[in-house]
Amino acid sequence: MKKNTWLLHMMLSYIPVFLILFIVVFLVFFQNLIVLKKQDAVRANEIYAKQIMQSIDLSLKSIDHMIINEMLHGKLINEFFDESDYRNIYLNYQVSNRLQEIKHEFPSIDSINLVRFKDKVVFNGNITSFPDFADYPFISQENETAYFTKWTSVRRYKEFANQETKPVISLICKVPAYAEERGNIIVNVKISAIQELLMDLRGSEMTDIKLLDQNGGVIYGKNAPSQNGEVLASVTSEYTNWKIKTILASGIFTYASVFNYWTIFGFMMFLLAIAYLIYITKENYKPIKNIVSKIDDYSSQELKSIEKAASDEFNFIESVIDQFIGQYKDFEKQSEKNLYIRKRDFFNRVVFGDHPMNIDECTAEMRQLNIPNDLHERSVVILEIDKVGEIFETYSQRDQGLFRFILANVVSEIMTNHSVWSWTEWTGRYQLSAIIQYQDPTLNIVEICKIINAWVESNLKFTMTIGVGDSVDQITNISDSYRKALQSLKYKPALGNNNVIPYTDIQNYSLKNSSEYLKLINELIDLFRINSPNWEKVYDELFQKIKRDYLSKDEISILLNYFIYYLDLKISELPKEYYQVLTGDILPEMRSAINHCETTEEYRDEIIDLLNSYINHINPLRESKSNHKLMKRVKEYIEEQYANPNLSLDLLEEQFNVNAKYISLLFKQEFGGNFLDFLNNIRVEQAKIMLKSPNEPINEIGQRIGFNSPVTFRRTFKRLTGMTPSEYRNAL
Structure with a gap:
């Protein structure tokens, strides 16, 4: 085995460069450490300033909320603004005591x-x-401003001309909140x-603090000793538009400049390292030169073109190697891409049926x-993610992609x-479709899909609903x-999320008795419009029927759009x-x-x-209207006397001493309808309760709720419910 002398030579020759760069990095590290300390100080002061501003806002908001509460619920304050005689000593005494209590509380x-504008006092x-x-x-x-409540900037205030002014901020509240203005509370x-x-x-x-109002007036910090220092943080209140600044005493971070000299020294060392690097690179270049020379001797015409385009010898060697590797990878990727595109295209053609193919193709x-x-x-089975907006969309795009990959693999x-x-x-963005093929015709695909649902529910933070198509x-x-x-x-809205819905179970479901739904909706809106307490009962009955009849999402959407239409019509x-x-x-x-709800619930x-x-x-x-109390008494009287067959507008005129018209x-x-409709709604609601008793004759029920004629009772009941009393009793 040959010794790696060239490698050892390279390592030893670059050690001085390493040491010099280490010193430079060491110095830069300390310089950056000081900068980071300053950044930490800025962040800490920003949090500190926000906390102070929150404390100030909380203090002012508590006063604001107290005044609004007094305006809405304080009897004395409202009586004062309703009063037109400034000589009402007893009322003035009570209001004065209440103002003292507020000042004691705050x-x-x-x-x-x-x-008070009425008598200008x-x-x-x-x-x-x-x-x-x-x-x-x-x-x-x-008084010219349009705000309901607002805080002023710092101003000078005095009550009497001979007094000294003092700095204050003022909260101005218009009285009342939602009607013709009667005065202000300052x-x-x-x-x-x-x-x-x-x-x-x-x-x-x-650090020092400086607090400015919305117009730049100084509230606090005018005499702070560090006003010429650096501003570390500035926070503006969304509530008052005041601004608070934290100011650093000058000279705190000046010691950081000492390290600048070390930075200059490090830069000089860096230049020395570059000079040494040039020298040692020339020495180490000789073996590389020999390699390039040999490649040159045996290169083809194509490699010669690479050599001309290459900026240096290393680039030339790298380009030659990269060319061979790149060609191989490109070929491999193109092959995989072509196969994937063909499979995806075939899947879409088969599933969507847009471009039919014969069996041989x-x-x-x-x-x-x-x-x-x-x-x-x-x-085909289709897996649809439940509650997309509430759960799935809260994840990042990267996590959503990962979940899609996991789901596809788990299903397979x-x-x-x-x-x-x-x-x-x-x-689809939230629908995973699967073509499945199997040999055994008795295989229960629904049970397999339930296993998939159970796995998703146990291992992921969301659920899926699966639709199962028929076998072909x-x-x-x-x-x-x-x-x-x-x-x-x-049919997911009716059958619920995290469910398996085979087509064989839903093909017989359809919107039945649509007229019954429309009558229920009409009855519900009529009760809601007159603020009858029975509207919630009819509302629950409507949705119980929707769930009981297994309506699809499209059918529920049609009914609820009619609900909105009729609600808009009646409230208008x-x-x-x-x-x-x-x-x-x-x-x-x-x-x-x-559009976004998924289940009936x-x-x-x-x-x-x-x-x-x-x-x-x-x-x-309603309560702010002058006649609301009268109509509330009339409504209560009708609800108590609905069974009186003589109940009429004339009787109400006699009872309340108010003209019948x-x-x-x-x-x-008040209720968007006439007196007779209001009375008949109450009578019919009571009749429904009585009809639950199977032994009570229908004609007697009509008499007990105020109808003199059985014919009138049946006609009115059918007009409001869509059924005769006997049909309603049979449907219970």
């Missing part, structure tokens, strides 16, 4: 001014008219309280692609273990099995502000839910949440 508050414990109030110019200026917060809070939160003496292609053709049973392995040949391809005898008919498997997946009959709440966010989110839960959200939004609007108009505004 020591940072300097004063609270209640500005300001109350803060004392009653002062607008012209006599020293802060009136500020009140008149801020809360003045002491700047000194904020400064004390910052002094308590201040950390290291190496299929057989020849399968033979060339090494696909078995001696098995008698063939079908489990099928192989059960003597089933399979060919898998992703035919010829590969040319495989597209029929694919279409049936795809149709099976449309209510006052404009109610309809705007529905069309603003509720309807778009309902349409989105129809998901449809039910998301839509009822949106309906409850609508109710929560309009209840304050006016009550009818209020019914239309």
Whole structure:
């Protein structure tokens, strides 16, 4: 064996270069270490500044929320703004006590001014008219703003002309929140309280804090000794638009410049290493030169062209070797690529049936692609990932690709273990299709698919639903099995996720009794519109029927789109502000839910949440109306007296001393319908409950709920439910 003298010579010759570069790297390391320390200081100060700003925002938000709560729920504050007589001593005394309680609860508050536009007075414990109030110019200026609540920048405040001004920030709240403005609540917060809070939160003496308001006015830090130092962090509040800066005392990092001299020294050493490297490279080049010379002597014409294109001898040697390796790899890759493209194309033609082939063409292609053709049973299964948006899409693209690879391999392995040949391809972003072939016609493919589902559920963080197409005898008919498997997946909303759905189980399912669904939806919307407590019961009945009838996703989508249409139609009959709440966010989110929900339970839960959200939004609007309390009493009276056959608008006029036509108009505004429809809905709902008792005669039920005539009872019941009372009882 020959000694590696040339290798040893190379190693020893480069040791000095290694030592020089090590010194340079060592010096650069320490220089970078100092820079990193400074970066850490910047990050720490940024977190510190955010914490301080969060503390300030929390303090101001607590005052903001308290004032809003007082406006919405505080009886005294609202009575004050409703009052027009400033001489109401008792009310003024109560309000003054409440203001003192608030100031005691929030020591940072300097004063609270209640500005009432009705009689142009300001109350803060004392009653002062607008012209006599020293802060009136500020009140008149801020009255022009459109904000419901806002914080001002730092300003000078005094209550009386003979007082000294003091710095404050002010919270301006318009009263009320959602109606014609009656006045303002102005809360003045002491700047000194904020400064004390910052002094308590201040950390290291190496940094100072500077707090600026939205207009650049200094709240804290005007006299900080390090104002000329470097700003390490600057954070702006999204709530107040204030800015806080942490400033580093000058000179803290100046010692870092000392290492610059060592950096210069390292650079000189680096130049010395380059000079030495040039010298030693020339010495070590001689063996390489001999190799190139020998290649030159025996090179072909093609290698000579490489030599001309090569920039140096090493490149020439590398190019020659790379040429041979590259040619081999290109040939290998092209062969694999051509085979994959041909297989993929054949799969698509067979499954989708876009370009039909006869049996001879299929057989020849399968033979060339090494696909078995001696098995008698063939079908297609489609695996669809469940809850894509909630689970699968949360992973990165790389992880999603890995999951797809795993799923395809798991399906192939489990099928192989059960003597089933399979060919898998992703035919959709979330659908894995598999052509399967097997010999035994009694083989239970559904059970094998359940094993696949169990493996996915146990080992991955998501589940899959599998549609199984019918078995076909010829590969040319495989597209029929694919279409049936795809149709099976449309019943996932009714049958649930993580399921196996064979086409033989769903081919008899269809949308039955569509008129019953439409009547249920109409009844549900009518009850919902008048805010009847029975609407949720009908809502549950609707979705129980959808699940019981095994409706497909397309059929559920049709019904829910009609639901949205009819809801939009009926709510549009209510006052404009109610309809705007529905069309603003509720309807778009309902349409989105129809597109992305996968199971009946998901449809039910998301839509009822949106309906409850609508109710929560309009209840304050209803309560704010002047006639809401009257209509609430009328509604309660009707719900108690619905069985009275003499119940009418005239009776309501007599009972509540309000004109019957006016009550009818209020019914239309409050509930979007007339009095008689409202009464009949209540009576029919009570009749449904009574009809559950099989022994009670139908005519007596009609009389008990207020109908004088059995004919009127039956006609009204059928109009609202789509069935006669006897048909309804038989359907129970």
